[in-house]
Amino acid sequence: MIKSELVARLAQRYPHLYHRDVERIVSTVLDEISKALAQGHRVELRGFGAFSVKVRPARMGRNPRTGEPVTVDEKRAPFFRTGKELRERLNNGGTHPNP
DSSP states (O other), X not given: OOHHHHHHHHHHHOTTSOHHHHHHXXXXXXXXXXXXXXXXXXXXXXXXXXXEEEEEOOEEEEOTTTOOEEEEOOEEEEEEEEOHHHHHIIIIIOOOSOO
16 A cells, blocks of 8 residues: 555545545654654554664675675664554454455
């Protein structure tokens, strides 16, 4: 599902809200999650999961073409850990569209 599909589903589910308002709500939520992660914070949505940032330290790598050693800078990568309810829903109660 992409962002526009999520907005369309929510607008359909809540017809009393304008489509543009639903779009603004979804964008605001995603922007706030992104800002919090950029500041190094953890974002937990109970029952769904938790977003955090993992830091990969700087290291010496190797150029695969030449075999020459190269320096790889420190990187920050987003990480998502599913919540218990989401895991249970996926494994027990959910329907899987592609068996």
